[in-house]
Amino acid sequence: MIWVLPAVTGVGFLVLWHAARLASGGKSWLIPTPLEILQAAWQERAVLARAVESTALGALGGFLGAAGVGFVLALVLGVSRSLNRSFYPWLLALQMTPVIVLAPVIVFWTGPGMTGVILVTFLISFFPIVVNTTQGLLSAEATMVDLFRTYGASRVQELWLLRVPAAMPYFLAGLRIAATLAPVGAIFGQYIVGGAPTGTGG
Structure with a gap:
């Protein structure tokens, strides 16, 4: 069996x-x-509960911020070809940059605390969402794009009626990756930033 x-x-x-x-x-x-x-x-259940709650708040805050900002930025990159060519390669380069390299800057900006933890989680979760969603927006079939433009569809109509539906599987895939990375990012953030002293990474 x-x-x-x-x-x-x-x-x-x-x-x-x-x-x-x-x-x-x-x-x-x-x-x-x-x-x-x-x-x-x-x-130690009370201590563990507080630690899990603190880490969960950091993970959720960073994940939701990454989902919102990542989706909006992907829309901009998907609509403007010039912006895409200018900034998309930099996003790919930043995605490969270890967050630990940015840790001193994060601590300097935010100081120890939950804000720094959320920012670390945001940075770890952000790139899979924006990269995947941008690829999805650009994956719309060329024949459908030509059809929309033949019938005089505006850029906004093309975006919301064609490109966004085509990008949804990519966006959800990015969310799935980010949801896996967010708890790791929160624990790592509590360790390097000195986030909540009761967190699992504190």
Whole structure:
């Protein structure tokens, strides 16, 4: 059955875990058992809840900001060919820039706190959204573009009736990538910026 192999794998993993604990000489500080981890998590549940809440707020704030700004900027780049040629290569270059390089600048601008965490999360989440959405706006079929222009459609009509629907799968793909990166960005932001002291990365 489908669930048998995952169940066997899970049991085997737990057996190896306990074997490693025994091999360590019973040192709980080195290799705690799953039960000990659960007990510690329950004892510190209030602290963990505050940490998760702080990280979730940073991740959500950065993600929503990246989604809004990324979509609007993609619309601009999708409409204006000259702006696209001028700025799109720079976006691709910035996407490859490690955020840790910008950490000192972020700390200088915002100081320690949630604002810096949200900004780090924004920067990590922003580029997949704007790059994917821009590609989607430019992916509209040439025959459909010619048809719209033949019937005298305005730039705005072409954008909202043709290009935006064509870009939605790309936009959603960018959101999916950004949603995966946002929690990582929030934890990383709390670590390098010194965000909320109760956060999971603080």
